[in-house]
Amino acid sequence: MMNETRKGKNGRKRVWKVIFSVLLIGMVGTVAYLFKAYSDIGSTAESIYTSVNVNEMREEEIEVETATQPISFLLLGADTGTAEEERTETGRSDTIIVCTVNPNTKTTTLLSIPRDSYAEIVGYSDVYDYYGDYYDKMNHAYAFGGTEMSINTVQEFLNVPIDYYVEVNFDGLVDIVDAVGGIEITSPLTFDFYGPQFIEGETRILDGYEALQFSRMRKQDPEGDLGRQKRQQMVIKAILDKVLTMGTVVNYKNILATLEDNVQLNMSLDEILSIASGYRKSMENFQQFYVEGEEMYIDEIYYYYVDPQERLRLSNILRTELELPEITIDEISTSANEPYYDTDAYSTDSSYSDTTYDSSTYGQSDVYTPNYSDPYSAEESYSYEDTTTQDSYYEEATYDSAY
Template sequence: MDNNTRSQRRQPSQKKKPSFMKKLGCGIGIVFMILLVAVGVFVFKVYSDVTSTTDEIYQDVEKDERRENPIEVKNKEPFSVLLLGVDTGDLGRTEQGRSDTMMVLTVNPNTNQTSIVSIPRDTYTEIIGRGTMDKINHAYAFGGASMSVNTVQNLLDIPIDYYVEVNMQGVKDIVDALDGVQVTPALSFSYDGYSFAEGQTTTLDGNAALAYSRMRYDDPNGDYGRQARQRQIIMASMNKVASLSSIMNYQGILGTLENNMQTNLTFDDMLSIFNNYRGAVSNVEQIQLEGAGTKIDGIYYAIVDDSELAAVSGALKEQLEIE
């Protein structure tokens, strides 16, 4: 063996330097892992915050059961919700208040349709649990959400599975937490210092949304026109909550819900509805329960005709797949 060969063998082997592409791949992997951990922490915090809020706003109600078995939204069954907009907290009120807004939602994932029925607050009906005939919005003043649920069940002859109660101050706060909602007015009017132009899409903050949804005396359709505008605010808010733009502001939204809302929907119920019923929420049918204005002993009531009640009740039963 010659000297050159021995010299070559004695030289230590040199490690290959990692290529630029390997370094880049390693860097990307580290960044990806950091992002994954950050997203995981964010998701966990959102989950924790939402769970905490739903625990705070959960309030069960005593109601007359109209189903043989309770509804299971995790099984994608059609369900109903009573929306109560109460005037507690509005204009500085601290008393129980009344439900100036009453809407029934029926959601059917099989037909991918949601129906919203507006009930006039002056509807003359039996107040269940009190045994008297009165305006339907007085049910809340007499017995809160429980009496309202039972009274609406009796009026429409359907089961009310869930309720959501929001006070008027909550409407303002929720809209503000969403950074406003967009509506297109069906008529021009001014109210409480705000002006709205027919056909002109505009973004409303919380105070403007309240003004938009309150006016009724200058509306040619009276309270029915006001209810239509209230439905606009609700639908605009629902669409905004479902949008990606609201995710980063979720804490502000949860805070307003915690302070201004009560419901018997659990966190698991809400999660199931979000996962299983999104198609139905995008296809909404609006129904207005109408009554004839009449005075009884000098007090104004809306008398709903039996045929009108039967038609609306039948439509809701079909939505809920009730025979």
């Protein structure tokens, strides 16, 4: 009887030893996995990190480690070629979005800037020996001076500091969406574009190619380029929602490989980890804004003109989110040849309708719809060469824009 008791006790000890051993091995494996993941993340962070030398507009340095200061990003969707084409170092930034993240109000704000916006291209005169301020389409800043010129141009356009940037090339959107396992989107309208079909009100999981086409279409949208900007923001939000879920951790290698091939940014690994942890809750609540303007032609070339009062309105929205003092119209840069602008026609308290939107009203008549029609543009297409006539524009439109 005593022997049986001893055998039972020894058996239970062996079981607990086995359980303990399994747990120990599991813990060691987890630590090794996390260490390997951290190592891979560090390697990727180094490969995609690209510093920029831009005009400083902050009076104090940002310390994201404390997660107490609002921060800003410039999101650039840059067309530098595709995997099937010979990729180039220059191109045009066809998606330009200013993003602010406020950890105190737990709010993320997105402002889409139309790519054809008439703006001072900051730094152009330094590079091209041009005398005086040079004005052109906003997305030409990237073609002329890359990321640095794009950031400086946006900062000048809105009088807001840009702390960080994230640049994604043509293939990036497709690969990133595929790497996270697709994104959930509810289409605001019915259309088809280069294959994929979308039904108004239908919610479905889009793969990378479908997400790209969903964010590219413009001509079938009754809101034109404004509608395209809204869909681009929907895609960005859906990607963030997916990345912030734990379900994508197991696929981190695919995500990291995608980032290495398609993304550039100016955040160190420590900054990335601090933002991902400290600002995470702020990225779950979004508010979205759009630029009000009108079409304009100079030498028969189309531009989207945004008057200084509208830029002031948007500037103060972003500055409020960044907890910076509001500015007046005198602090918005203007050109001596500023089209249409008459200081007597505006006052600093001039009111503009709020161009935020709620997904439930997207596509309804109560949402602001500017005239973005561009008679020179083939469907989402253009040439790298500037054109002056409609005929030459169509002749030189040789490829589809990424966004």
